[in-house]
Amino acid sequence: MNKTPKNKKLNLSFSRKSLAYPYVLFLIVFVVLPLVLILINAFVADGQLTFQNFIDFFSDGSGLTVLGNSLVIGFVTTLLCLVLGYPVAYFLSKYHASSKVLVLLFVLPMWVNFLIRTLSTKAIFLALDVELGMGTVVFGMVYNYLPFMILPLHTTLSSISNSYIEASEDLGADKLTVLIKTVLPLSVPGIISGITMTFIPAISTFAISELLSNRQIYLFGDSINMQFTTGQNFGVGSVMSLIMLVIVVLGNLLMNKFNKEGNTRSVL
Numbered sequence: 318m319n320k321t322p323k324n325k326k327l328n329l330s331f332s333r334k335s336l337a338y339p340y341v342l343f344l345i346v347f348v349v350l351p352l353v354l355i356l357i358n359a360f361v362a363d364g365q366l367t368f369q370n371f372i373d374f375f376s377d378g379s380g381l382t383v384l385g386n387s388l389v390i391g392f393v394t395t396l397l398c399l400v401l402g403y404p405v406a407y408f409l410s411k412y413h414a415s416s417k418v419l420v421l422l423f424v425l426p427m428w429v430n431f432l433i434r435t436l437s438t439k440a441i442f443l444a445l446d447v448e449l450g451m452g453t454v455v456f457g458m459v460y461n462y463l464p465f466m467i468l469p470l471h472t473t474l475s476s477i478s479n480s481y482i483e484a485s486e487d488l489g490a491d492k493l494t495v496l497i498k499t500v501l502p503l504s505v506p507g508i509i510s511g512i513t514m515t516f517i518p519a520i521s522t523f524a525i526s527e528l529l530s531n532r533q534i535y536l537f538g539d540s541i542n543m544q545f546t547t548g549q550n551f552g553v554g555s556v557m558s559l560i561m562l563v564i565v566v567l568g569n570l571l572m573n574k575f576n577k578e579g580n581t582r583s584v585l
Contacts, residue, residue: 352562355555355559358554358555359371359552359556359559361552370556373550373556374556380540383535383539384537386537387520387521387537387538388520390536391519391520394515394516394519395466395512395516398459398463398515399508401459401463401466402466402470403470403504403508406467406474407474407496410471410474410475423463423468424468431461434460436528438456438457442529449529449530449531453530454525456529458525462515462519465511465514465515466511467511468511469507470507472507473506473507474504477503477504481503482495482499485499509572509573516568517565520564523536523538523541526539527539544557
């Protein structure tokens with residue numbers, strides 16, 4: 318007689334593709350579906366396919382003005398983060414023993430919600446009787462996005478071999494020449510990555526400008542938020558979202574192109 322085993326083991330085997338299914342479902346529900354809804358709302362008005370939403374946006378000069386201000390403030394914020402972040406990252410890369418602790422000090426503020434950080438910054442300005450305006454907005458944006466510039470720069474600078482620096486010094490280059498002609502070109506990938514991680518969120522941010530200017534300055538992200546939350550015009554808000562999406566995609570493509578060119582030149 319054949320005896321059947323009392324305890325049957327279930328053979329469960331998972332492939333790599335099956336492990337990706339939850340992530341794919343998440344992307345479809347929270348990324349693809351919202352983009353499709355925005356695309357539909359941008360081309361639909363009064364139940365008909367039309368370009369009226371685009372006409373309404375581009376015919377209103379205030380929307381284009383806000384977009385221009387956002388690009389300028391994003392550029393200024395990115396430039397200040399680069400000027401402040403590069404020396405800090407360079408200093409941290411030179412002290413390997415304590416660099417992890419120092420980097421952690423710069424990362425710690427990122428563990429706090431940016432809204433809480435912004436409200437705390439506003440409270441400090443009010444306590445010091447500082448007038449809220451463009452200066453406080455730029456300060457708040459630099460404060461929030463500076464770690465996004467320091468981290469990629471620190472990673473790139475730390476990976477540069479000392480042999481390049483030693484070879485430059487053996488050829489008679491002083492420290493400033495080594496920094497400008499050796500370290501700086503080799504750190505271009507980190508610069509490009511830091512610019513991308515800073516400029517893209519800076520031009521699309523909201524709440525920071527509204528809070529730190531006491532609702533006197535509105536950036537493009539604030540305008541998009543107002544179009545959807547106050548129920549003014551979902552169609553125009555969708556058009557503005559598409560414009561921001563195009564700027565983000567073009568910015569990433571441009572930065573990737575410069576990154577590839579920088580890597581090619583460094584190899585040559």
